Amino acid sequence: MLRRFVAALAVLTFSAIAYQSLAQRFLNGVEWPTPTVVTPGKDDRDPPSDAVVLFNGKSFDEWNGAKNWKADDDGGFTVKGAIQTKKEFGDCQLHVEFASPTPAKGSGQGRGNNGIGLMGARYEIQVLDSYENQTYPEGQAASVYNQRPPMVNASRKPGEWQSYDILFTTPRFDAEGKVAKPGYVTVLHNGVVVQNHTEILGFTHYDRATAYAKHPEKGPIVLMYHGDPVRFRNMWVRELKELQGKPGKKGVEGK
Numbered sequence: 298m299l300r301r302f303v304a305a306l307a308v309l310t311f312s313a314i315a316y317q318s319l320a321q322r323f324l325n326g327v328e329w330p331t332p333t334v335v336t337p338g339k340d341d342r343d344p345p346s347d348a349v350v351l352f353n354g355k356s357f358d359e360w361n362g363a364k365n366w367k368a369d370d371d372g373g374f375t376v377k378g379a380i381q382t383k384k385e386f387g388d389c390q391l392h393v394e395f396a397s398p399t400p401a402k403g404s405g406q407g408r409g410n411n412g413i414g415l416m417g418a419r420y421e422i423q424v425l426d427s428y429e430n431q432t433y434p435e436g437q438a439a440s441v442y443n444q445r446p447p448m449v450n451a452s453r454k455p456g457e458w459q460s461y462d463i464l465f466t467t468p469r470f471d472a473e474g475k476v477a478k479p480g481y482v483t484v485l486h487n488g489v490v491v492q493n494h495t496e497i498l499g500f501t502h503y504d505r506a507t508a509y510a511k512h513p514e515k516g517p518i519v520l521m522y523h524g525d526p527v528r529f530r531n532m533w534v535r536e537l538k539e540l541q542g543k544p545g546k547k548g549v550e551g552k
Contacts, residue, residue, distance in 0.1 A: 438486065
């Protein structure tokens with residue numbers, strides 16, 4: 298029985314190889330450029346070779362509003378006010394690490410409140426101490442603030458370092474200022490997907506209806522400040538640019 302099985306497997310393997318050697322790939326009519334080589338970091342926390350390092354534990358050179366700020370000995374820092382990047386970004390991949398104050402003080406929105414402001418803080422990903430801290434769902438950590446709650450609460454204890462990995466696509470507007478394509482965001486909180494290509498409904502507001510208004514395709518990243526001593530470290534960002542194909546051959550290769 299074993300010999301028959303091995304012989305049959307050999308025939309199937311040979312047939313597959315023969316088919317691949319005779320078959321021709323179907324060309325879909327698009328000629329793609331070769332993707333640029335990017336060297337990953339040593340682990341998922343480290344910036345890839347094409348990243349802009351926003352904070353490396355030493356310098357605030359990439360920020361406006363952080364004059365005379367100093368990093369702590371462990372490579373983090375405590376926010377003292379809102380700061381924003383000198384460079385502007387549109388579609389991007391953003392990595393941020395933060396720690397809520399310890400011991401924890403306050404409750405609800407009064408506990409470890411900050412925010413990651415995209416496009417000049419037009420759109421906010423909420424930073425909050427949501428570890429055993431009740432608040433409205435669309436206001437807890439990793440929410441698209443006041444629009445969409447995270448799918449799950451992946452918060453760590455106060456004082457422990459946490460991470461956000463944010464993929465952001467900025468909205469596009471037509472010549473008349475109307476939304477041609479809304480913004481989208483994907484968020485991983487401590488490695489857990491909590492926003493999955495979530496549509497952004499408009500500017501972040503607390504006290505009025507959400508709405509879009511035309512703006513440029515790039516803007517600064519803002520570390521927002523709501524009076525709580527939230528700590529940050531290890532921040533970097535990559536600009537995202539989709540490959541652009543051009544018309545090419547269509548049909549079976551070689552015909």
